[in-house]
Amino acid sequence: MFTHVKKLQYTAKPDRPDPVFAKRLQEIVGGQFGEMTVAFQYLFQGWNCRADQKYRDMLLDIGTEEIGHVEILATMIAQLLDDAPVAAQEEAAKDPIIAAAMGGMNPQHAIVAGLGATPTNSVGVPWNAGYMVASGNLLADFRHNLAAESMGRLQVARLYEMTDDRGVRDMLSFLLARDTMHQNQWAAAAAELEEREGFVVPATFDPSQEAREYSHKFINFSEGEESREGSWAQGPTPDKRGTFEYMAAPVAEGQEPILKPAPLYTHNTLPKK
16 A cells, blocks of 8 residues: 655755756656666565565665655656746757757657656656566665666766756755665665575575586686786685686687578578588
8 A cells, every 4th residue: 555645755946947957857767777767676576575574665665765756856857847838948958069968858848748747768768667677586686776776876966967956956965865875775685685695696596507617717708818907807706605717718618500401481591502
């Protein structure tokens, strides 16, 4: 059961309308790493959770919070679109550099949404459920969540640098802080599971069925050997099951991939006789 509180989690009041920035803000609403993605991602991870109830509860806590962040951003976008028709809005993009980069106002804000936010990214691509991950393996999911929050915070930080509107910056400052918390949260949750289950996902697969001679070998598949200097090419492995080995010259150990001719009914091209 969900309920809705009419007040926002945090204030969303711009100093002035700015339809070009409204278009930019759409990225953290309906983009790949936007609030819609993480909201549904965490909710589906929680709804599908078959592990300890504390993980389910935590996932539903944060997933529900992210719905509130979508509302904060939608409210901000609507106010950035206030009181100006499309023709006047396009004046904001008269600077040739800005016009080339941003293309002015998103016409759908006026034509489709009636000066409101849309479930799209900053170039109008609709939000896609394929952006979200809910695998049923919590360690894999929590690592993905950490990456999503890292990318999300990066985008919010870039947007912060693109505006001098104090109200917008205040809202973005709040989102930056929550993304800081969420990165720490997912790192802590993943570390807890790693301590219990081990580093490699899935922990339930029998390691004796793995070709272990290749499990900790870094192979130099590009010109140069600078990669040899990294911690991924020497020393103990994070899974504590071996030591990294550096292979300078890759060796092809498989067969030459020559396939037999296709049957005639497929009408493929046949080899020359």
